[in-house]
Amino acid sequence: MPEANVRHRPAVAMALSLLFAGLGQLYNRRYIKGLLFIVIEASFLITFYNFLNIGLWGLVTLGEIPMLDHSIFLLIQGLVSVIIIAFAAALHIANIIDARNDARRRQRGEPFPSLLESCRNAWDKGFPYIFVTPGLVMLLFIVVLPLLFMVSLAFTDYNLYHSPPRHLLNWVGFENFKNLVSIPIWKSTFFSVLAWTIVWTVVATTMQIALGLFLALLVNDPRIKFKRFIRTVLILPWAVPAFVTILVFAAMFNDKFGAINREVLSLFGLSIPWMTDPFWTKVALILIQTWLGFPFVFALFTGVLQSISRDWYEAADIDGATRWQKFRSITLPHVLYATAPLLIMQYAGNFNNFNIIYLFNDGGPAVRGQNAGGTDILISWVYDLTFTTNNYNMAAAISLIIGLIVSGFAIYQFRRTRSFKEEGNI
Amino acid sequence: MNRKWKSRVEVALIYLFIAFMFVVIAYPLLWTISMSLNPGTSLYSASLIPEKWTFEHYKWLFTSPQSDYLLWYKNSLFVAAANAVLSVLFTALIAYAFSRYKFVGRKTGLYLFLVLQMFPSLMAMVAIYILLNMLHLLDSLWGLILIYVGGQIPFNAWLVKGYFDTIPRELDEAARIDGAGHFGVFFRIMLPLAKPILAVVALFNFMAPFTDFLLPSIVLRDPDKFTLAVGLFNFISDRFANNFTRFAAGSILIAAPIAIVFLFLQRYLISGLTAGGTKG
Numbered sequence: 278m279p280e281a282n283v284r285h286r287p288a289v290a291m292a293l294s295l296l297f298a299g300l301g302q303l304y305n306r307r308y309i310k311g312l313l314f315i316v317i318e319a320s321f322l323i324t325f326y327n328f329l330n331i332g333l334w335g336l337v338t339l340g341e342i343p344m345l346d347h348s349i350f351l352l353i354q355g356l357v358s359v360i361i362i363a364f365a366a367a368l369h370i371a372n373i374i375d376a377r378n379d380a381r382r383r384q385r386g387e388p389f390p391s392l393l394e395s396c397r398n399a400w401d402k403g404f405p406y407i408f409v410t411p412g413l414v415m416l417l418f419i420v421v422l423p424l425l426f427m428v429s430l431a432f433t434d435y436n437l438y439h440s441p442p443r444h445l446l447n448w449v450g451f452e453n454f455k456n457l458v459s460i461p462i463w464k465s466t467f468f469s470v471l472a473w474t475i476v477w478t479v480v481a482t483t484m485q486i487a488l489g490l491f492l493a494l495l496v497n498d499p500r501i502k503f504k505r506f507i508r509t510v511l512i513l514p515w516a517v518p519a520f521v522t523i524l525v526f527a528a529m530f531n532d533k534f535g536a537i538n539r540e541v542l543s544l545f546g547l548s549i550p551w552m553t554d555p556f557w558t559k560v561a562l563i564l565i566q567t568w569l570g571f572p573f574v575f576a577l578f579t580g581v582l583q584s585i586s587r588d589w590y591e592a593a594d595i596d597g598a599t600r601w602q603k604f605r606s607i608t609l610p611h612v613l614y615a616t617a618p619l620l621i622m623q624y625a626g627n628f629n630n631f632n633i634i635y636l637f638n639d640g641g642p643a644v645r646g647q648n649a650g651g652t653d654i655l656i657s658w659v660y661d662l663t664f665t666t667n668n669y670n671m672a673a674a675i676s677l678i679i680g681l682i683v684s685g686f687a688i689y690q691f692r693r694t695r696s697f698k699e700e701g702n703i
Numbered sequence: 704m705n706r707k708w709k710s711r712v713e714v715a716l717i718y719l720f721i722a723f724m725f726v727v728i729a730y731p732l733l734w735t736i737s738m739s740l741n742p743g744t745s746l747y748s749a750s751l752i753p754e755k756w757t758f759e760h761y762k763w764l765f766t767s768p769q770s771d772y773l774l775w776y777k778n779s780l781f782v783a784a785a786n787a788v789l790s791v792l793f794t795a796l797i798a799y800a801f802s803r804y805k806f807v808g809r810k811t812g813l814y815l816f817l818v819l820q821m822f823p824s825l826m827a828m829v830a831i832y833i834l835l836n837m838l839h840l841l842d843s844l845w846g847l848i849l850i851y852v853g854g855q856i857p858f859n860a861w862l863v864k865g866y867f868d869t870i871p872r873e874l875d876e877a878a879r880i881d882g883a884g885h886f887g888v889f890f891r892i893m894l895p896l897a898k899p900i901l902a903v904v905a906l907f908n909f910m911a912p913f914t915d916f917l918l919p920s921i922v923l924r925d926p927d928k929f930t931l932a933v934g935l936f937n938f939i940s941d942r943f944a945n946n947f948t949r950f951a952a953g954s955i956l957i958a959a960p961i962a963i964v965f966l967f968l969q970r971y972l973i974s975g976l977t978a979g980g981t982k983g
Binding site for chain 1: 710713714717718720721724725727728729731732734735738793794796797799800801804805806809812817818819821822823824825826827828829830831833834837849850852853854856857860885910913914915916917921932935936939947950951954957958961962965966969973974
């Protein structure tokens with residue numbers, strides 16, 4: 278049984294552990310633990326010192342000798358270094374807290390857990406980390422690191438004429454963002470693409486939600502028979518892979534030999550330039566997205582409608598409510614409350630609906646005086662800038678703007694979820 | 704009498720509108736089927752009701768020595784199966800920890816997932832390309848799987864966590880009293896009870912590689928390694944009208960099985976989504 282030792286100072290243990298992991302534990306006379314920590318920190322430093330050193334140097338300078346230093350690889354190594362350091366810092370802080378706790382215990386003269394007990398303790402406390410780590414590591418490298426990389430590119434001068442290994446990249450601050458709103462061609466393109474992106478998101482999404490809601494109400498009517506069959510057919514557009522249907526529609530809307538002009542509109546003596554006139558391409562895109570998107574909303578609303586209690590409507594009938602009043606005050610609030618987050622996700626999804634824009638007409642038709650196609654939305658413009666014209670820096674800057682807008686949607690979701698208290702119990 | 708008549712007109716109008724929707728839905732689908740049965744390869748000469756029905760395009764896909772269709776099907780199945788299994792595994796582990804344990808960084812992690820699922824993976828394509836290049840995983844199916852599994856975590860971890868939260872804690876407490884450890888509770892209580900949502904996650908991730916074409920078209924270079932979506936897209940991307948009938952035939956063979964599975968399971972998809980969405 279150790280005795281209380283008032284002269285034992287937690288502050289000293291913490292300072293020692295801050296200096297090098299394990300020293301504080303040695304001061305606490307936890308020799309095995311201390312040695313273990315020292316070995317871990319030492320091997321970490323030996324393994325990673327060079328990597329981190331070069332990485333941080335690369336992140337700051339982006340290389341110094343053209344052809345020899347590859348700015349992009351240095352940038353990635355730098356970002357990886359930052360992630361590793363963040364991890365190490367978290368572990369180091371845990372080590373300092375551990376030193377403090379042990380020191381306090383020694384100060385008060387409490388017994389230490391045996392090795393076996395502390396092992397079991399570590400297993401219980403550390404268990405969630407063990408579960409989370411594999412997925413977290415993947416997430417960090419596959420999702421977070423690429424996003425950080427993209428954010429960094431937005432502040433460099435990386436483009437076709439300025440690309441490694443021949444040239445080194447430079448940090449240029451907010452230059453790209455300034456150019457985006459001041460150089461005429463970028464400015465006019467950016468604002469026209471942004472405007473269309475917003476119109477596209479609002480109109481296409483609202484139409485698919487409205488149609489989905491309308492159909493769900495119609496099919497839910499008690500007088501309608503064959504409900505199961507009708508619902509199955511109405512969900513078909515969702516079930517067929519979107520990339521197939523979009524390509525099929527692209528063929529059907531073909532100006533010259535597409536079925537729409539040849540077989541449907543010819544009945545009325547019409548021929549519409551679906552693929553060559555930006556306005557009609559936009560109309561076609563919105564129609565197609567409505568076709569693709571309404572079944573999900575329809576299925577969602579159908580589920581909610583069936584769960585609304587009959588009592589509400591009976592009470593309303595007794596009060597002599599009209600059908601519109603019942604819809605306004607009973608159906609709509611129920612439906613919207615249950616599905617709001619998913620509907621918001623629909624808007625966010627269409628805001629970044631790259632597939633339909635790219636597959637239908639590749640953002641075209643081309644428009645004079647701007648470097649994006651007539652129907653390009655921000656995300657498909659980013660794709661073009663990246664893979665066709667190699668304007669990586671501008672693409673990254675626009676991505677960052679997309680990210681800011683998308684965060685707006687995310688904040689909305691936050692506020693909804695905050696009302697739900699979720700707590701672990703172990 | 705008047706009221707009854709009015710109701711009848713209403714019902715008739717509803718049926719009329721539904722019939723109109725049926726036509727709008729069926730037209731492109733039937734059109735695709737009829738294209739695939741048209742002789743010749745061009746969109747121009749093809750017609751909605753072919754003069755001569757033919758299965759030559761289907762035959763070509765399976766028997767022609769120039770056709771890689773079966774290979775693409777095999778690649779897609781491989782990626783889909785690996786993606787489904789690994790995604791369920793990683794997601795369930797994370798969701799369990801986030802649903803049942805208290806640990807440092809838990810709240811931050813949840814918010815991180817919420818934010819990350821909003822960001823389209825397209826924004827990170829350049830970096831993903833460079834990373835895979837560094838790891839020598841470019842032009843490899845495993846590289847593709849890795850990206851899929853990592854990318855689905857934010858959305859699905861949230862979904863599965865929401866479902867785990869609905870499983871009463873009394874169950875795992877009882878199991879703990881009976882001596883079950885962390886793994887015991889996970890494997891014997893949580894996983895069996897969460898089967899419906901895990902099936903949804905598996906299905907989502909199984910179907911994704913069949914329908915996604917963007918990521919594989921960036922990662923895969925060698926036609927031997929193509930997945931179906933990339934391969935089919937190449938039928939029509941360079942010479943548009945030329946191989947459309949063949950594209951139609953190939954697409955139907957993907958779309959039909961997916962649509963059938965989907966129609967059978969859509970009820971579970973919806974309930975899974977609403978459970979995860981509203982419980983958050």
